[in-house]
Amino acid sequence: MVFGxxxxxxxxxxxxxLFTVLPFSARSQADEGEVTLGTTHSAPAHFRFAPIFWxxxxxxxxxxxxxLLITLGGGYTLDDLIALAPDFKS
Numbered sequence: 001m002v003f004g005x006x007x008x009x010x011x012x013x014x015x016x017x018l019f020t021v022l023p024f025s026a027r028s029q030a031d032e033g034e035v036t037l038g039t040t041h042s043a044p045a046h047f048r049f050a051p052i053f054w055x056x057x058x059x060x061x062x063x064x065x066x067x068l069l070i071t072l073g074g075g076y077t078l079d080d081l082i083a084l085a086p087d088f089k090s
Contacts, residue, residue, distance in 0.1 A: 002072075009067060014060040021056050
């Protein structure tokens, strides 16, 4: 069960990190000055997914390792981590 849960958590972390990493180092066609006819000016000029994929995977693995270190190594559960969050009730 630990493997299945870890994979599910990794999958969720990976998608969140992907949309966080995606805008970095992206240059639009307007930035490059070469807008292809029929496309929007904000479309990527030279989109390469491989570096983004590996960067996202590496960051996600580090975040998963931190999560596993806290939960498995530290003995905390997800409920304990949620309880540490400040209470914003007014």
